[in-house]
Each structure stands twice: as structure tokens, then as C-alpha cells.
Amino acid sequence: MNTQQIPVRDTDVLIVGAGLAGLAAAHRLRSGGLRVDIAEASDRIGGRAFGWFWPEAGRMIELGGTWILPGFREVRALVEEFGLELFDSPDTAASLVHFRDGVAPMATPGEDGVRGLEMALQTLRELPGTTAGTAADALGRAGLDPWVHDWMTATQRYLAGAPLTDIDARHLLLDLDELADPEHYKAQLHGTTAALAAALFGASGAALHLDAAVTTVERTATGFITTSGVGAFTSIAVILAVPLNTMATIDFDHTVLGGVSPFVRDGHPGASRKDWFVLDGVVEHCRVFASEGLFGYFRTERRLKDGGMLAVGLAPAAEGKPTVDDFEEQIREYIPSATVRAHTSHDWEADAWARGTWIAPPAGFYDALAGMPADSAGLHVAGGDLSADFPGTLEGAVATGRRAAESVLHTIHYQKTGVRS
Structure with missing residues (x-):
């Protein structure tokens, strides 16, 4: 050279x-x-750890990676070493699921649901060819209860940020406690x-x-x-x-x-669409976990000083790029009084680096x-x-x-x- x-x-x-x-x-x-x-x-x-000040919200928002789980020992050690602070997403007054049968109240799956998820994980682990196939193939061959299928699909929509047809089947084999509780994604860094x-x-x-x-x-x-x-x-x-x-x-x-x-x-194929909103007309905090609609995961995050509500939603970018009107129509299925004042996102697929x-x-x-x-x-x-x-x-x-x-x-x-x- x-x-x-x-x-x-x-x-x-x-x-x-x-x-x-x-x-x-x-x-x-x-x-x-x-x-x-x-x-x-x-x-x-x-x-991809990208925090940015959003003037419309008057605060920093995460456009890339966000959550710090309890098992993140090395990250937490650095947080302590540098004197940084963590905070949790707020508790929600309305926890919803949006599955094939529509929108319904649900925070966690309950005992019967957890047993169903546990049985599904066991079935998937024993399914011939799981290690070589896609998540879509494995779910299709496992013969799961529709509710369990929807729960696992919703999980992948916000975790993987890619269609099930493009994901290694073993990405479905999460720890049961994590799979059954979407709320374990809550701890974030101040700043x-x-x-x-x-x-x-x-x-x-x-x-x-x-x-x-x-x-x-x-x-x-x-x-x-x-x-x-x-x-x-x-x-x-x-x-x-x-x-x-x-x-x-x-x-x-x-x-x-x-x-x-x-x-x-x-x-x-990982390309999660992460959309941030300032909403008006929102009285209580809401969280949605969804196999259907425009989001795999949607939640309100912070009450702003002017009374607006900061909210975020995640879904695979391959599902499309909705307009603000599309987003507002979807959000109003969950919060009928909500209107979108402002919206922002970052196109990670178009980001050359x-x-x-x-x-x-x-x-x-x-x-x-x-x-x-x-x-x-x-x-x-x-x-x-x-x-x-x-x-x-x-x-x-x-x-x-x-x-x-x-x-x-x-x-x-x-x-x-x-x-x-």
C-alpha cells in the first residue's frame, strides 16, 4: 500500500x-x-446510542438504543462509576394489547397466559429444524394457540425490528420472565x-x-x-x-x-422504526403491546411542562412509513382523545454508518x-x-x-x- x-x-x-x-x-x-x-x-x-434534544418536546429523546435491563451488569457498573442516574418509564393507567381480535385491556398474561407461553417455548425448542429455520416457519409449524402466537409476534415486532420471515427461529426462545413481561424494558439513562x-x-x-x-x-x-x-x-x-x-x-x-x-x-434485516410524538389530549399514561397495527410497542413516556405528553412507538421499518395522519388515527384507537402535535424519527436504514x-x-x-x-x-x-x-x-x-x-x-x-x- x-x-x-x-x-x-x-x-x-x-x-x-x-x-x-x-x-x-x-x-x-x-x-x-x-x-x-x-x-x-x-x-x-x-x-446507534443516539440521544438528541428535540425542541418540540423540550428534552432529550433516544433515537437508538434505550433500555438498561437488570442483567446489564457491565453497563450498570459504568453508570455507577460515572455517577450517572437511571429512571424508569412511568407506570401506566391503561395497559392494552392489540391482537388479531382487536384492542383489549391487558398488562401481563396472567397465570394461564404464562403457562401457555411456557408450553410454546418448550414446543419451539423441540421442533425439528428450529435451529436452521426462520421465526415465521417455526411459529407456523408449532400449532400455537392464536393468543400465544400473537403475543410472541408482538414481542418480535419491537425486539427484532424485522419481519418474522427474516429472523432466526431461535430469536423466539427468550427467557420466560422477559417474554411474559413487556414492562421489564423500562430503566433508562438521564441525559x-x-x-x-x-x-x-x-x-x-x-x-x-x-x-x-x-x-x-x-x-x-x-x-x-x-x-x-x-x-x-x-x-x-x-x-x-x-x-x-x-x-x-x-x-x-x-x-x-x-x-x-x-x-x-x-x-x-434489523431496522426498527422508532417514532416519537408530542400528543395533546392525553390524561393518563398508556402502554400498548401489539401484533397488529402500526406499532409493536407504544407507550407514553413523560408529561411535558406545557401539558403535552411525550410518547414513543416501535415497529419494523419494513412494515412501511406511515404519515402523521396515519399515526394519529392509530393512536386514537388506544387514546380516543389524543392528537399528534409533533412527530420525529431517525431513518437508520438511510444512515450510511x-x-x-x-x-x-x-x-x-x-x-x-x-x-x-x-x-x-x-x-x-x-x-x-x-x-x-x-x-x-x-x-x-x-x-x-x-x-x-x-x-x-x-x-x-x-x-x-x-x-x-
Whole structure:
């Protein structure tokens, strides 16, 4: 590679991507006494952890990842370390489901419903060919009660953000407690996930390069040379922490991905439409869980100072892009007095540095992920899309970023001392 015509910066570790995975890696590397650079293709940090001030609501809103579950140990440890604060979505006065039989009051499935979901999970686990098929195929062959089928469909509409025909069947096999309680998605960060991204970067000491889209990562005799929009970097190690759907824009050694490599070429279908509203005419908080209609999940989030109500809805973008009038008509099925004062969203599919939202694993993806090579020879990958334990989550991003950083620290320590740490 001829680098004489472009500036070259020497560093110890280059991190490609300033989303939560890359920032968590940089934060972990801070104690290693290493020079760390971050090349970020966009003009901001955070990636799909994207908090934005919405003037119409007079407050920050999450346009990407949001919830912090009880089991997110690494994220919660960082929240405590940085003195950040969590808050819960409000309790709802009206909890509804919108299934094939229409709209009805329901908060949780009750004992009979939980037993039905438990039996459905058992049936799906024992179904021949489940590990190789799609969610739509598995649900179609399982012969489930219509209510159970609708409940599981509603869950996937907001979790996967993709049609059931495009999702690995094992994405249906959630923990029973999570499947039975949509309300476990409630804890959020004050200041949005942008506050966590800012804290991670501020504590990392890393050098940040924005508008630095990486095109090539090439091995050399002593490490790597990486070409980006702001020049080239030479480094001992590289951490590639970008969304799966953007990896195809980078020329790198795919052997580090093993069987995941074909999914770089084809991508994944995850593209959740996340719509925010300021509503008028809303008296009480409402939550809707839906296999039908324009949302898989809809809820009111905050009473605004002027009396309006902040609300959010999620559904697969593949289901279409409704107009504000369409949204208002749908919302009024749930809250008859509601009107839409303002609406905003972010088109993640059109975002060149995301090309979709969190991972919606295609058929066969989980098998490929489990077989990813452990020895990366200095080139490491990270990100919520590649997390086997917490796929498509903030925890998955942070945990894989920190794990990649640990591997880098061990590798560089061994290169310098000949002793494995």
C-alpha cells in the first residue's frame, strides 16, 4: 500500500467506530499506558446510542438504543462509576394489547397466559429444524394457540425490528420472565445514552478522529496499517467496532469472523422504526403491546411542562412509513382523545454508518456466531451485533468492547515481555 501521499499517524491501538463498543474498549485500554486512537466515520460519537434534544418536546429523546435491563451488569457498573442516574418509564393507567381480535385491556398474561407461553417455548425448542429455520416457519409449524402466537409476534415486532420471515427461529426462545413481561424494558439513562457515550470517551484519554471513514485494514510485519478519510494509521492492534451492516464497506481479513463472514456480505434485516410524538389530549399514561397495527410497542413516556405528553412507538421499518395522519388515527384507537402535535424519527436504514438498527439475526446467524474464532492475531471485532450473550443490546456492545480491549492488553503485554498475562 502506498501511503506517501497521505498523512500517517502512529499509534498502539486503533479503534474503528466510536459507538458504545468502541468507546468501552477505549475506556478499558486507558490503564494500559497505550496510545489509543478512534476513527469514527460520522461527525459524532455514540453510534446507534443516539440521544438528541428535540425542541418540540423540550428534552432529550433516544433515537437508538434505550433500555438498561437488570442483567446489564457491565453497563450498570459504568453508570455507577460515572455517577450517572437511571429512571424508569412511568407506570401506566391503561395497559392494552392489540391482537388479531382487536384492542383489549391487558398488562401481563396472567397465570394461564404464562403457562401457555411456557408450553410454546418448550414446543419451539423441540421442533425439528428450529435451529436452521426462520421465526415465521417455526411459529407456523408449532400449532400455537392464536393468543400465544400473537403475543410472541408482538414481542418480535419491537425486539427484532424485522419481519418474522427474516429472523432466526431461535430469536423466539427468550427467557420466560422477559417474554411474559413487556414492562421489564423500562430503566433508562438521564441525559440519554449520549451521557454514557460522553462519559466513556471523556475517561478514555483516546484521540478521536471524526469524519474518518475507514476503508482498509491491512496486516503488516509489525501490526496493521489502516486507511481512513483523514489519513492512515499504523498500529500494533486494531479493534473493529462497527455495525455488522457497515462492515462490507471495509476491506479487512474476514478470517477473524469465521462463519459470520457471509453475513457481512448479506447483512441483517434489523431496522426498527422508532417514532416519537408530542400528543395533546392525553390524561393518563398508556402502554400498548401489539401484533397488529402500526406499532409493536407504544407507550407514553413523560408529561411535558406545557401539558403535552411525550410518547414513543416501535415497529419494523419494513412494515412501511406511515404519515402523521396515519399515526394519529392509530393512536386514537388506544387514546380516543389524543392528537399528534409533533412527530420525529431517525431513518437508520438511510444512515450510511448504521444501515439498520440492532441485530435481527437471520437464519443460521446464531450458529455462525458461536463458531467465531478466539484467536484474532491482533485484529479484534466488537459490537452488540456480535454479542453471543446480549445480542443487539447496550450490554452486548459494552461487554464485547471491553472483551476486545482485554485481548489487546494481553497480546501487547506478551509481545513486550514474552509473558502471558
